[in-house]
Amino acid sequence: MKMLINVAETVVADALRGMAAAHPELVVDVDHRVIVRRDAPVEGKVALISGGGSGHEPLHGGFVGPGMLSAACPGEVFTSPVPDQMARAAAAVDSGAGVLFIVKNYTGDVLNFDMAAELAEDEGIQVAKVLVNDDVAVTDSLYTAGRRGTGATLFVEKIAGAAADEGQPLGQVEAIGRQVNENSRSFGVALSACTTPAKGSPTFDLPPGELELGIGIHGEPGRERRAMMTSGEIADFSVGAILDDMTPRNPVLVLVNSMGGTPLLELYGFNAEVQRVLSERGVAVARTLVGNYVTSLDMAGASVTLCQVDEELLRLWDAPVKTPGLRWGM
Amino acid sequence: MKMLINVAETVVADALRGMAAAHPELVVDVDHRVIVRRDAPVEGKVALISGGGSGHEPLHGGFVGPGMLSAACPGEVFTSPVPDQMARAAAAVDSGAGVLFIVKNYTGDVLNFDMAAELAEDEGIQVAKVLVNDDVAVTDSLYTAGRRGTGATLFVEKIAGAAADEGQPLGQVEAIGRQVNENSRSFGVALSACTTPAKGSPTFDLPPGELELGIGIHGEPGRERRAMMTSGEIADFSVGAILDDMTPRNPVLVLVNSMGGTPLLELYGFNAEVQRVLSERGVAVARTLVGNYVTSLDMAGASVTLCQVDEELLRLWDAPVKTPGLRWGM
Structure with missing residues (x-):
């Protein structure tokens, strides 16, 4: 299969460089693979962080900005990001109001976001999590225990993002995110x-x-x-x-x-x-x-x-x- | 090749029905294949109309709305719309300030927009045209005399659309459209x-x-x-x-x-x-x-x-x- 790429090894880094050039309103850290709202941290606002394997664009990096995510952490193609990415993102966007991790239900993502939460909490950042598991097709699929997280991620990120942007506290933003997933x-x-x-x-x-x-x-x-x-x-x-x-x-x-x-x-x-x-x-x-x-x-x-x-x-x-x-x- | 369709014959009509359902801010006439801003005609505003073969979406129907096109006329896949579509669109969106046809340079489109202009002028509608021919790859290609119209269509529709929405007169909107194409x-x-x-x-x-x-x-x-x-x-x-x-x-x-x-x-x-x-x-x-x-x-x-x-x-x-x-x- 022909692809519009240089070499497979640099696909994610190349895409991040291209994203940085197209979107000056975002801060794209190509080396550490973190995409952040330029105005973060926003005083008093709960920060939303998501991430996952690359290859699902615009999810998640394309959903960073006012009214939605504060930061996104892209992994390699179809591969979870590592905990250090989310911990770094949390440090960059937390205003003191805490961060909400939005995690699609794949084994690697769940594990790495959990480890990232521990790292962030060690730095004094309050962390809550919403797990997205909306796909009714199967349970316990390749990469997943339970249902997979797919399209509902967009709804969770948008609706919880709006709640965060109007200043709702962490517990409330988390509850809204869970409700959206359950619905x-x-x-x-x-x-x-x-x-x-x-x-x-x-x-x-x-x-x-x-x-x-x-x-x-x-x-x-x-x-x-x-x-x-x-x-x-x-x-x-x-x-x-x-x-x-x-x-x-x-x-x-x-x-x-x-x-x-x-x-x-x-x-x-x-x-x-x-x-x-x-x-x-x-x-x-x-x-x-x-x-x-x-x-x-x-x-x-x-x-x-x-x-x-x-x-x-x-x-x-x-x-x-x-x-x-x-x-x-x- | 597998496609997400019912039958080939209804692809364009099916897409228009789906577009109507997704975008209540547009009026989609599925039978006559015209997509119009719901608030048209806008008093005193020059109306912009484009169209062309289907298969290039979001061009053109996806560019109908405030700040861009007043109406779009989709043809069959890769086939020019017929003059009656553009004449009907002109009658629907003209406020008396005239309409600008934005035409990609393909033989069928040029001919059919020309005939539509005559029909509209017979109804007392003032018509101006901008031809888009930005593709440097070749001249006199399949379907084209001269250069083909491609990506610049988006720039012409957006920039001329902004000029029209702020109330500039037909000659000025036309001149801006031509300038964008030339640039x-x-x-x-x-x-x-x-x-x-x-x-x-x-x-x-x-x-x-x-x-x-x-x-x-x-x-x-x-x-x-x-x-x-x-x-x-x-x-x-x-x-x-x-x-x-x-x-x-x-x-x-x-x-x-x-x-x-x-x-x-x-x-x-x-x-x-x-x-x-x-x-x-x-x-x-x-x-x-x-x-x-x-x-x-x-x-x-x-x-x-x-x-x-x-x-x-x-x-x-x-x-x-x-x-x-x-x-x-x-």
């Missing part, structure tokens, strides 16, 4: 495998004419393979899997997310089918976001995430945000 | 072909281990094929081709654009190399935009567009914009 469910499908720079060839084998239902964002196996389905059938299956696990009583935020290789033209068409299914199932939609948000390199496919919101969560969702990947109201 | 140059490369829904297989043959330098956004042939190059070599070649054709005296806006299939991780790394070349060549950079803006379905590859800006054009670039694909300041 969220995701399901993804792959039409093709992704190719990591290090491997240089597809990370798994998906035959022509088949798709993988319930794919993970690193290409981890899903529930089953089937002969290729239409967009409408995929929407029925994906939304059905989510609604088997959750019965929304409130309106939902809808994220229709490309895994990277699926064009926006197809993704909007898929959104039409997702909305049809939600309407048929009597689920009210508050807001819809369609695009590349939680990707898996060049994988073709898409995921659906639903997040139930009451008036307060919807208010926080609608609050202004200014990041490279998500921006409105400022 | 802009682009060059693109493909690492893979794209696949149209109608064909269902790659639209051209690009062997493993080769790339196409100077590719068009419909997969039209470029200048030459070579053995695969590094990101740094591609940046040297692409920016070099642009600077052979233009010597910027003012700072430039930089667009580093994915053709669709190239992940953001790679694209940011490519931006680092583009910025290196610009620095080596003594070109000052005012702003940089990195992402999927003028795509070619699932094609892997990227394009670079530079636009020289004086203080006034930079002010208009920085002005608030609120569209699905480009948004800041509101």
